[in-house]
Amino acid sequence: xxxxxxxxxxxxxxxxxxxxxxxxxxxxxxxxxxxxxxxxxxxxxxxxxxxxxxxxxxxxxxxxxxxxxxxxxxxxxxxxxxxxxxxxxxxxxxxxxxxxxxxxxxxxxxxxxxxxxxxxxxxxxxxxxxxxxxxxxxxxxxxxxxxxxxxxxxxxxxxxxxxxxxxxxxxxxxxxxxxxxxxxxxxxxxxxxxxxxxxxxxxxxxxxxxxxxxxxxxxxxxxxxxxxxxxxx
Numbered sequence: 001x002x003x004x005x006x007x008x009x010x011x012x013x014x015x016x017x018x019x020x021x022x023x024x025x026x027x028x029x030x031x032x033x034x035x036x037x038x039x040x041x042x043x044x045x046x047x048x049x050x051x052x053x054x055x056x057x058x059x060x061x062x063x064x065x066x067x068x069x070x071x072x073x074x075x076x077x078x079x080x081x082x083x084x085x086x087x088x089x090x091x092x093x094x095x096x097x098x099x100x101x102x103x104x105x106x107x108x109x110x111x112x113x114x115x116x117x118x119x120x121x122x123x124x125x126x127x128x129x130x131x132x133x134x135x136x137x138x139x140x141x142x143x144x145x146x147x148x149x150x151x152x153x154x155x156x157x158x159x160x161x162x163x164x165x166x167x168x169x170x171x172x173x174x175x176x177x178x179x180x181x182x183x184x185x186x187x188x189x190x191x192x193x194x195x196x197x198x199x200x201x202x203x204x205x206x207x208x209x210x211x212x213x214x215x216x217x218x219x220x221x222x223x224x225x226x227x228x229x230x231x232x233x
Contacts, residue, residue, distance in 0.1 A: 046153045049145040056141035061223040075209045077105040091124040158233040165226045172219040179212040
């Protein structure tokens with residue numbers, strides 16, 4: 001027992017304590033550096049994903065606005081066109097009216113010939129040229145961000161807004177496509193309709209255009225709001 005006490009007394013406790021603390025400090029520093037590097041990599045992945053999402057939303061917003069303009073133009077053209085139709089399905093208008101219409105809505109109607117009714121009115125013959133283009137938007141950057149597992153690194157409001165936006169985008173595009181499909185069917189029927197039923201067919205067509213535009217206008221507003229949120233986060 002005495003020998004053990006003597007040995008313990010001879011140990012350099014200060015040196016042992018210093019070595020122990022140095023080792024512990026080294027482990028803590030290594031852990032901190034590893035954690036710091038991992039956080040930097042996570043932040044870099046988040047920055048890349050966010051940048052691509054912002055670019056995607058900006059592009060989708062531009063595409064939606066352009067598509068809305070196209071839909072609105074067709075809707076406006078139909079509103080004027082249907083007023084020129086008489087009960088016999090004939091397009092009756094003056095030369096000035098047709099010239100004005102063709103200038104405002106180029107490509108909407110292809111004139112073939114005309115037959116004079118009186119000094120000012122003509123019976124015009126031609127074809128409607130209606131477009132059925134679908135709205136083209138993307139969710140690739142969003143799906144990539146999910147695959148990169150970085151959404152949990154965003155603040156809760158931003159990630160929630162993005163989830164809501166892309167879910168609404170899917171629903172809005174689906175609803176708009178349904179409206180366009182109905183438009184196609186309505187157009188195929190319009191060409192075989194006569195008299196007042198043609199006007200009814202065009203009005204149904206126009207109604208579906210309005211629905212599609214409403215879906216896309218709501219989506220456009222959603223894009224703008226979330227884009228602002230993401231950029232400020």
